[in-house]
Amino acid sequence: MDDIRNDNNQPDYSGAEMDNHDDTTIDAVNQANDAIQDTAGDTVQADSPGAGMSCSDPQHTAPAGEIYAGGAHAGEVHTENSASSRGPETFGYQAGGPVDADTRKQTYYSENIKKTRQRKTGxxxxxxxxxxxxxxxxxxxxxxxxxxxxxxxxxxxxxxxxxxxxxxxxxxxxxxxxxxxxAQTSSPVEAIAEKVSPSIVGIQITVPARSSFSFFFDISGDGVGYGSGIIIREDGYILTNNHVIEAAMAGRTSNALIDGAKIEVIMPDNKDKPYKAQVVGRDEKTDIAVLKIDAVGLPAAEMGDSDEVKVGELAVAIGNPGGMDYMGSVTAGVISGINRTITFDNGQEFRLLQTDAAINPGNSGGALVNSRGQVIGINTVKAVATDVEGLGFAIPINEASRIANSLIQYGYPKDRPSIGVVIDTSFTKEDADRMKAPNGLWVNDVQPGSAAEKAGIQPFDIIVKFDGREVRTFSELENLKLQHKPGDEVEMEVFRNGVPLKLKIVLDEEKRSN
Structure with a gap:
């Protein structure tokens, strides 16, 4: 088709023949042509601040309060703090970012936007x-x-x-x-409880009088005490804490019961038929005890590796807080710390796992379990203080298992070295200063026939060094001693009557009296 133009040098298709097009298409083309003619020469109104001006100047800044009438910024108000100067490259804008200077279109602005003639739309x-x-x-x-x-x-x-x-x-x-x-899934704690709970038993002790009580307050005023235990072998061996049963024992290191006392084990699936238990062995230093009942085919718990425990991992405590009415209680938390050192009034020091899972009296002897349902600790005590909440502790299972195996085989912790002294833990540095003596451990008594007596150690000596290292607390002496085995010769330095002495001691094996 020939290029036909009108008087304004615009293309004119009004009289042209258009193949394969209907009247509607022709009307649309004519309307487009009219629109081109109508807008030709449109300018800003004469009474506007920008009359006769176009925005093609790249350095122009819109005055405060002026409104863009067209383009990408139509209707936007410019204030004194919002200059519209874009620089020579980016004055024109379109959707998606700046328009290149070579392709930008002029944008007009006016306070009173000129109303153009409405055009029909099909x-x-x-x-x-x-x-x-x-x-x-x-x-x-x-x-x-x-x-x-x-x-x-x-x-x-x-x-x-x-x-x-x-x-x-x-x-x-x-x-x-x-x-x-x-997928819908059950709680991991639920799965752990289902796996481990059948292995957690109740322990009930009965004593004829209130002559002896546990310093861990597991004993009630009526002469009956409760605790928890873990089945560690299918043939009836139960692991628990020494303090759970100690009130029923005849002596501090004895495995015999007080006359009239009894220890019973209660199974979670048959609370009405307790088993009479005997003490296989117990260890005051690690707070571990092993009981034996006449039963077979018991659901033994799976043991984990406490050396692999990490702070922050899941920890589930299972036991019997408050007695058999709350048997099999489950609490969950995390491992809050490892190798926590806890020292009790008797000077005994424990290195324990710390958890925020609730451990209350009666939970003692129960299990602390990891996310795989493996026992990683023996719940032993809950810190009680007015300003402390959520501090639970457990004996690492690796240490507990080592002691338990020795108790089962020998009745006492085998190959544990012994010195044979009784230490007064109330002796302090201030006491030593008043005596003008070095700080150390005050020997209150020496056991007859012990390694200490054979080495010449006497009551009122102050132990200053063991194996060449200074000792200031009972736990420091214990830790150094446990690095040796019975029969080892070790040098000890003591202070006696103002004179330092160096003595040689051959360590004994710690024995258990029955």
């Missing part, structure tokens, strides 16, 4: 545009739901560490889409 065009927009929007939504949402769900499931199921779903074009669902 209904068919509106329907067509609306239909296309709807189809595009639906397509984008479908893509987001089908392709993006599963990826987000899968990532969330991966981050949460939850199990998930996938199913193949056919896509709109024959493709395979992975549908991800979060």
């Amino acid at each position: 209904v068919g065009h509106l329907i067509l545009v609306s239909l296309i927009s709807s189809l595009l929007g639906a397509g984008m939504m479908f893509a987001a739901v089908v392709y993006v949402a599963p990826m987000i769900d899968a990532k969330a499931v991966e981050m949460l560490g939850l199990p998930m199921r996938t199913a193949d779903v056919s896509g709109s074009e024959g493709g395979i889409i992975k549908k991800v669902e979060i």
Whole structure:
């Protein structure tokens, strides 16, 4: 078709023949032609601050309060703090960022925007545009739901560490889409309790009088005490704390019971039929005791490795706080600390696991369990203080198992070295200063026939060094001693009557009296 132009040098198709086009298309073309002519020469109103001015000047800054009438910033108000100067390269703007200086269009601004003549729009065009927009929007939504949402769900499931199921779903074009669902799962604590609880028993002791009580207050005023224990062998061996049963014992180191006292083990699945228990062995220093009942086929607990315990990992305490009415109680928390040193009034020092899982009187002797349902500790005491809450402690299972095996085999901790002295733990540095003596350990008594007596150590000596290292507390002496075995010769330095002495001592093996 020839290029026909009108008087304004604009293309004119009013009389041209148009093949394969209907009247509606011709009308649309004519309307476009009219629009070009109508807008030719439009300028800003004469009474506006920018009359006769176009914004093609790249250095121009819109005055405060002026409004853009057209372009990407139509209707925006400029204040004194919002200059519109963009520099020579970026004055013109369009959607998505600056327009290059070579392709930008002039944008007019005015306080009173000139109203241009309304042009008719065909209904068919509106329907067509609306239909296309709807189809595009639906397509984008479908893509987001089908392709993006599963990826987000899968990532969330991966981050949460939850199990998930996938199913193949056919896509709109024959493709395979992975549908991800979060599988319903039970609590890990629930699974742990189900696995371990059958191995946790109740321990009840009965004493004829209130002549002896546990310093861990597991004994009630009526002569009956309660605690917890762990089945460690299918043939009836039970692991518990020494302090749970000590009130029923005839002596500090004896395995015999007080006359009239008894110890009973209560199974979680048969509370009405307690088993009579005998003491296989016990160790005051580690607070470990082993009992034996006449039963076989018991559900023994699985032991873990306390050396692998990490701060922050899951910890579940299972026991019987408050007696048999609350048998099998489960509390959960985390490992708060490892190798915590706890020293009691008798000077005995324990290195324990710390947890915030609730451990109350009666929980003593129960299990502290990891996320795999393995016993990692023996619950032993809950710190009681007005300003401390949530401090629970457990004996590491590696230490407890080592002592338990020795108790089962020998009745006492085998190969534990002994010195044979009684230390006064109330002796302080201030006492030593008043005596003008070095700080150390005050020997209150020496056991007859012991290694200390054979080495010449006497009551009222002050032990200053053991194996060449200074000692200031009973626990320091114990730790150094346990680095040796019975029969080892060790040098000790003592202070006697103002004179330092060096003595040689051959360590004995610690024995148990029955």
